[in-house]
Amino acid sequence: GEDVEQSLFLSVREGDSSVINCTYTDSSSTYLYWYKQEPGAGLQLLTYIFSNMDMKQDQRLTVLLNKKDKHLSLRIADTQTGDSAIYFCAETLLDTGRRALTFGSGTRLQVQP
Amino acid sequence: NAGVTQTPKFQVLKTGQSMTLQCAQDMNHNSMYWYRQDPGMGLRLIYYSASEGTTDKGEVPNGYNVSRLNKREFSLRLESAAPSQTSVYFCASSEGTGIQPQHFGDGTRLSIL
Numbered sequence: 001g002e003d004v005e006q007s008l009f010l011s012v013r014e015g016d017s018s019v020i021n022c023t024y025t026d027s028s029s030t031y032l033y034w035y036k037q038e039p040g041a042g043l044q045l046l047t048y049i050f051s052n053m054d055m056k057q058d059q060r061l062t063v064l065l066n067k068k069d070k071h072l073s074l075r076i077a078d079t080q081t082g083d084s085a086i087y088f089c090a091e092t093l094l095d096t097g098r099r100a101l102t103f104g105s106g107t108r109l110q111v112q113p
Numbered sequence: 114n115a116g117v118t119q120t121p122k123f124q125v126l127k128t129g130q131s132m133t134l135q136c137a138q139d140m141n142h143n144s145m146y147w148y149r150q151d152p153g154m155g156l157r158l159i160y161y162s163a164s165e166g167t168t169d170k171g172e173v174p175n176g177y178n179v180s181r182l183n184k185r186e187f188s189l190r191l192e193s194a195a196p197s198q199t200s201v202y203f204c205a206s207s208e209g210t211g212i213q214p215q216h217f218g219d220g221t222r223l224s225i226l
Contacts, residue, residue, distance in 0.1 A: 004155070033214065042117070042203055042217035043156070088155060100146055100171060101215060103155030 006089055006104035013112050018076040020107045022089030025070060033101065034063065034074045035088040043088060046074070076109075084111045115139050117218035119204050125224045126194045134189040134221050136204030144207045145187035146171075146215065147179060149200040156203060162187055163209075194225045 003025045012018045024032065030051045035043040049056045049063045049072075056063045062075040076083055086108050090101040120135045138145065143164045148156035148171075158171030162181040176198060178190045187206075191198055202221045207213035 008153075035217075040219070042219045043205075045214050045216070048214060090155070100158045100161050101156070103157075105153055105155045 004089055004091055004102050004104040006087075006107045008105070009108050009110070011110045011112060012079050014079060014081055016079055018074075018079045018083065018109055018111075020074045020076075020087050020089075020109065022072040022074075022104055023070055024072065024089070024091050026091065030091045032063075032065065032072050033090045033092075034061075035090060035103075037086045037088065037106070039085075046087075079109075079111050081111045081113060084109055117204055117206055117216055119202075119218035119221050121221060122219070123222045125226065126191075127226055128194060128196060130194050130225075132191045132194060132223070134191075134202055134204075134223070135186070136188065136218060137186045138204075138206040138216070139185065140206060140216065141184070142206035142208050142216075143184070144209055144213070145181065146205040146207075147177075147187070147189045148203045148205065149173065149198075150203060150220070151200050159189065159202075191223075196225050199223060199225045 006022050031048055033048040034046045036046050037043050047058050047061055060077045064073045086106040088106045089104040092101050117138045146161040147159040150156050157173050159173055159177050160171050160179040162168045165184045168179050180188045204218045205215040207215045
């Protein structure tokens, strides 16, 4: 089976780096996603990585994947108050015919000025 | 840039009433999805449609029905609403199933008294 777990809450000061962590348990080939949800809004895709990659960088965002430990992290450099939101880790599987995403419960990021 | 549009944004129902949530996408995507989001939990898949003319059950389909009316539209129906169906409902679409990133609507907040 598969399960995606995240810590519930993270608080940082503006300008610091934020690191949001996620663990997944399935061992099949997979894509792993990070979504951002602002209050009252839907989910916005931030970035995604395939399980044969170790790292992906996109402007202030860095995704690191530790396949051995099944650990995924999202680093936000120079965190701004506009980054305050809930961040969801999600995975999809390629070799089981699974058609949709499995989500973690989300990490609420609070950025203090 | 409409993307995925959901209507209504808010709705209050009494137990036993019926309701159809509407979703439309203008990105010419083949696949569409309905999720529900409950406090402290990630999104859970209710139903999905891999392509026009097909629908399949997700993780929590009981109490719901869906219709893929055409390529653009995918509706979710509650035939006899129950308080346990109080939730925020999200529609999403993607070019195909599996690895394709999903694009989300802003959600429908549904309360059942």
